[in-house]
Amino acid sequence: MTMTTPHLDNVSSSVAFIHAGRRHRQRRWMLITGTMALLAAALCCAMLILGNTIYPLDQVLRALFGEQIKGVSFAVSTLRLPRMLAGLFAGFAFGIAGYTFQTLLRNPLANPNVIGITSGSSAAAVFCLTVLQAGNAFTSVAAVVAGLLTVVVIYILSRGKIFSIGRLILIGIGIQAMLDAVISYLLLISSEKDVPTAIQWLSGSLNGSKMNELPPLVLIVLIFTPILMILGKHLHVLELGEQSASSLGVSTDKTRIALIVAAVFIVAIATATTGPIAFVSFLAGPIAKRLVGNGSYNLIPAGLVGINLVLAADLVGQFAFVTRFPVGVITGLLGAPYLIFLLIRMNRKGEL
Amino acid sequence: MSNVTVSNGRRPSPHIPKHFYTVLIVSLILLGTSILASLAFGSRSVPFHDLIDGLFRPEVDTYEANIIRKRISRTVFSLFCGAALGVSGSLMQAVTRNPIADPSILGVNTGASLFVVCGMAFFGMTTASQYIWLAMLGAGLTSIFVFGIGSLGRGGATPIKLVLAGAATSAALSSLVTAILIPRSHVMDQFRFWQVGSVGAGTWGSVTTFIPFLLVGLLIGFLTSPALNALALGDEAAKGLGVKTGTLRLIAALAGVVLCGAATALAGPIGFIGLLATHLVRLLVGADLRFVIPLSAVAGAVILTVSDIAGRLIGSPGELEVGVVTAFVGAPILIILAMRAKVRSL
Numbered sequence: 181m182t183m184t185t186p187h188l189d190n191v192s193s194s195v196a197f198i199h200a201g202r203r204h205r206q207r208r209w210m211l212i213t214g215t216m217a218l219l220a221a222a223l224c225c226a227m228l229i230l231g232n233t234i235y236p237l238d239q240v241l242r243a244l245f246g247e248q249i250k251g252v253s254f255a256v257s258t259l260r261l262p263r264m265l266a267g268l269f270a271g272f273a274f275g276i277a278g279y280t281f282q283t284l285l286r287n288p289l290a291n292p293n294v295i296g297i298t299s300g301s302s303a304a305a306v307f308c309l310t311v312l313q314a315g316n317a318f319t320s321v322a323a324v325v326a327g328l329l330t331v332v333v334i335y336i337l338s339r340g341k342i343f344s345i346g347r348l349i350l351i352g353i354g355i356q357a358m359l360d361a362v363i364s365y366l367l368l369i370s371s372e373k374d375v376p377t378a379i380q381w382l383s384g385s386l387n388g389s390k391m392n393e394l395p396p397l398v399l400i401v402l403i404f405t406p407i408l409m410i411l412g413k414h415l416h417v418l419e420l421g422e423q424s425a426s427s428l429g430v431s432t433d434k435t436r437i438a439l440i441v442a443a444v445f446i447v448a449i450a451t452a453t454t455g456p457i458a459f460v461s462f463l464a465g466p467i468a469k470r471l472v473g474n475g476s477y478n479l480i481p482a483g484l485v486g487i488n489l490v491l492a493a494d495l496v497g498q499f500a501f502v503t504r505f506p507v508g509v510i511t512g513l514l515g516a517p518y519l520i521f522l523l524i525r526m527n528r529k530g531e532l
Numbered sequence: 533m534s535n536v537t538v539s540n541g542r543r544p545s546p547h548i549p550k551h552f553y554t555v556l557i558v559s560l561i562l563l564g565t566s567i568l569a570s571l572a573f574g575s576r577s578v579p580f581h582d583l584i585d586g587l588f589r590p591e592v593d594t595y596e597a598n599i600i601r602k603r604i605s606r607t608v609f610s611l612f613c614g615a616a617l618g619v620s621g622s623l624m625q626a627v628t629r630n631p632i633a634d635p636s637i638l639g640v641n642t643g644a645s646l647f648v649v650c651g652m653a654f655f656g657m658t659t660a661s662q663y664i665w666l667a668m669l670g671a672g673l674t675s676i677f678v679f680g681i682g683s684l685g686r687g688g689a690t691p692i693k694l695v696l697a698g699a700a701t702s703a704a705l706s707s708l709v710t711a712i713l714i715p716r717s718h719v720m721d722q723f724r725f726w727q728v729g730s731v732g733a734g735t736w737g738s739v740t741t742f743i744p745f746l747l748v749g750l751l752i753g754f755l756t757s758p759a760l761n762a763l764a765l766g767d768e769a770a771k772g773l774g775v776k777t778g779t780l781r782l783i784a785a786l787a788g789v790v791l792c793g794a795a796t797a798l799a800g801p802i803g804f805i806g807l808l809a810t811h812l813v814r815l816l817v818g819a820d821l822r823f824v825i826p827l828s829a830v831a832g833a834v835i836l837t838v839s840d841i842a843g844r845l846i847g848s849p850g851e852l853e854v855g856v857v858t859a860f861v862g863a864p865i866l867i868i869l870a871m872r873a874k875v876r877s878l
Contacts (some may be wrong), residue, residue, distance in 0.1 A: 187860035271564035289696060337871060346692040350632075350870035352697055357803070364856040369846060383710060458707065512707030519700040520681065527684035527693055 189217075205473060209481075212471050216484040220268075220471030223491035227264035228256055230499060233325050251462035258391075264391035266454055267490045267507070269397050272405075273450035275486020276469025278461025279468065280408055280443040284436060287345050288522060291462045292327075292447045295352025297459075299359035301451040306363050306378050310370030320396040320452045330355065331440060384457035386494050392455060399447040404442045411439050412479050456509045459515025460489050466522070489514075549817040559830045563611075566837040567674060570607040573602060574844045609734025610854070611833040613799050614809075616791040618832020619753045621806015622813075622825050623788035626760040626859040627781050628679060631811070631869055632691045635671070635792040636803025636859075639701040643803060644796040646705045649712050653719045659742050660798050669701055669795030675735050675789055691873065695866075729854040731799050731840050737802050738798045742849025745794035750829065752787035764819065802855040805832050806864020835861075 228240045235243075235252050243249050243256040292298045304326030308314040314322070334355055335361045338348040363382070367375055380387065414435045447461060467489075468481035493510035569667035572583055578596045585592040586600025601866035607788050617635065623634040635641060647670030651657040656668070683689035713720045762770040770777050795802065807830040810824065816821050837853060839861065 193788060245837060294696075294699065309875065330631055337867060340871065347870050347873065350692055350695055350873075351867050353695055354863045354866035357677065357859050357866070361856045361859040361863070365846075368852055368856075395672075458703070470608075480556065501715075505714055508709050509707055512703065516704030518698060520704060523696055523700055524681055524684060524809055527681065530686035 181191075183255035193252075199218050207395045209472055213481050213484065214408050216366035216481060216488060220484055220491065223488060223495065224264055224268060225494060227267065227491055228260050230256060230258060230495065235494045262389040262391045262394065263386045263494075264491070265394055266397070267386050267494050268487055269394070269401050270386075270450040270454040270457060271460060271487035272483040273397065273446045273486070274400050274457060274460040275422035275468075276405060276408055276466035276491070277443040277450070277482040278463075278486070279479055279482035280412075280439055281461070282465040284317075284439055284443075285345055285348070287349075288462070289346060289349060289467050289519075290467070292443075293456070293459060293462050295334060295349060296356035297327050297334075297444060297447060298451055298456040299356045299363070301327040301448040302382060302456055303362045303366070305452050306370075306382070309381070310366055310374040311377055313504045316393050317396060320449055323452035324445055324448040326442045326443065327451070330359070332443055342485075342523060343344075360532030380506065381455040383447060383506050384511070386454060386457040386490075387506065389454070397449050397453045400445055405479075407442050408439065408446075411435055411442070414478050428481055453510065456491075457490060458512035459519070460486050460511055461513050461516060463511070466518075534655050541800075543545065543815035549823055551821060552817050552823055555813075555816045555827065555872060556830075557828060559834065562834050563830055564663070566834050566841070567611070568763060568843050570610065570837050571603050574599070574603060574848075577820050578667070578850075605736050605784070606734045607732055607837065609739050609742070610731040612746050613734075613795045613802065614805060614833035614836030615739055615829040616742075616746050616749060616795040616807035616832070617802060617836065618830075619750055619804035619806075619825055620788045620795070620829035622810045622821065622828045623753055623756075623760075623784050623791070624675075624808055625790065625807065626763065626821055627785045629764065630689055630690055630691060630692070632695060632807065634708045634804060634807035634862075635675075635788075635796070636801065637695055637698050637807065637866070638675050638678045639698040639705065640671045640675050640678075640792055641788070641801035641824070642654065642667070642702040642705040642709070643670040643677075644761055644793055645801060646670055646709050649709050649719065649723055652722055655714050657831060658722070660738055664741065664797040665796060667797030668725075668790060670798060671793035672732075672789040674701060675785070691869070694704070694807055730855065731836070731852070732851060732853075734799070742794055744800055745790050749787045749791035749794075751854055752783060753791075753825045755823045756780060756784045760821045764821070798852075801854065802811055802836070802858055804865070805836055808858070808862045809835055811869070818848050 225237065225240075229235055229237060232318045233251070234254065235256065239252050240256050243252045244261070247253070251340055278293075281291050281295075282288050284290075300446075301323040304322040305319050307420040308319040308322050312318070332350060334352050337355075338344070338351045340347060367378055411443065464482045466476045468485045471485075472478050472481050481490050488509060489511060493514065494507040497505040507517070571587070571649050572578070578586075578599055582594065582596035583600055585603070586593065586597035587716050589597075599632045622709060624635065624638065624832070625631060627633075645814060646669040647666040648657075648663045651663040651666045657663045677688060678697045681701070682694035685693075699801075709723075713723060760774045761771075762773045762775045763780060765773075767777050770780075792806070806828075808830040812835075813824050813827040814829050817827060836858065839857040840854045843854050843857045846857075
């Protein structure tokens, strides 16, 4: 008895310690997520209020609820609301899809931007926009199919005897170079009047977002976010590594395929709607992780970071300079240095 | 198969590789064929007698004959560019001791683009002879930067680290390029004309601007090839053989940058030629750089010229830029290299 008491004490104190730690982490998660949601809401309001003319919030709200106010109604409901909603949903979509890829492949560099999935969707969308002159629904479907196909091709080519994330990234970059060549070819053969639209779209822009373009994106995000959240519990276990995951009873292959399909759906639809907004899917995950801390499931924080990035970058692009820049240029200027910084750090630590 | 073992053994053999003469003759025949094809085919088809008129009878002044004369300068220019890019790829691969080093993968093209855009936007430069130095400076600084990042940490510059460093740098620089271009529509037009990566703009003027750089670069490439062979054995071994590795690296890398910088300045960014040419040649004659470097010049010239012909035919009645064609045929080499690589060596 005298032997076991201190041992028991030890156990109960360490259990208490673990509980305290978990409570602390939960509190931090709630705090950060809440703050980011508030920030996103503030940015949404700013998107509606700011513009060539600045309207006060009460007028904006009244216009949103259907009241006809001269000037305000048109600007808010036809121009600013679709733009805000496109940014909101696309930002969230890029954020959660990027996070899923990064967690799944246990490497922040493995995201749809770097490994060519975005290029696959872009190529299909440009083809539909310029050559087929197809409508939105068809373009969205084509973007999703092309994104999935790109994933399948990259996966088959990079299988090898032992799966290596390095090989997958190299092959993804090669595929991306080929797809970009295809996009250039499509731009060449498309008629002159479609080219500016296509180029604007390719740099990722919220300009000219229209209400009737949004339903596919909204629908897909609403359907697949819960799926990612439910499967995400498994994803969290996958983060421990393949072997630990299967010994904890997670069927790794099925979960992985389901997650990839869901994430590709989301990223491809977002790409088809707003164009590839550079680096959002790459930045959202690491930023969320830095804010919330490791060890929790950060899907929603990553999505919120995505929203904040896109909306803030769009506001900066619209109002910070004399010329208006599309949102993708701003996120590119922000994201690329961070990518270089991340590479330097990973190389130093020997993580590649 | 014997070639493969030579390339794995990495031993610079004193004697000429087995298939060298066959490969040389075949590639020269291909070169001749591609020159003829480049003159004969294009987005507009020209009858044979006009081809003869354009080539040999300067007094004939028909539309078709003038098309042929334009194609002559274009062909010469594309041969020179291809040779420069091919040798540049071989040199960069040898200097970095890395199979995937190619100007486009190292982000050198985007570096040159950024500097050219700055020259156009901030210093009002309009002609290639003005911004050729800027392009070269941009190419040089970017390659140093990319290689610097890629070789940090354990294991030095592995392919995956280099590719990622190059891709990240390219992304960063191209967002800068876009940001500079968007407010300046006049520069945008000028830059888009340059950026298409095309040898179609090749005039006798650009050929003469190019020649000094080409000659210097090729000469350095040929002269340093024996020492570069020693470098392939590893830095220690090379030092043991009396090679000053630092100086050698600097000179050879400089030659590589001059070659691809000049080609990029005059023709716009054209990717993957160096990768494709060098690997093709190494597959055929082994790893001895004394043979690889001259043959990659020939191979690069053939590949670029054929790609240009393909671009003219596919894009007819317009033209598909040669840079697009080379990316499409060259990128699979990167994929194949990645597929064959051992996991550890990535």
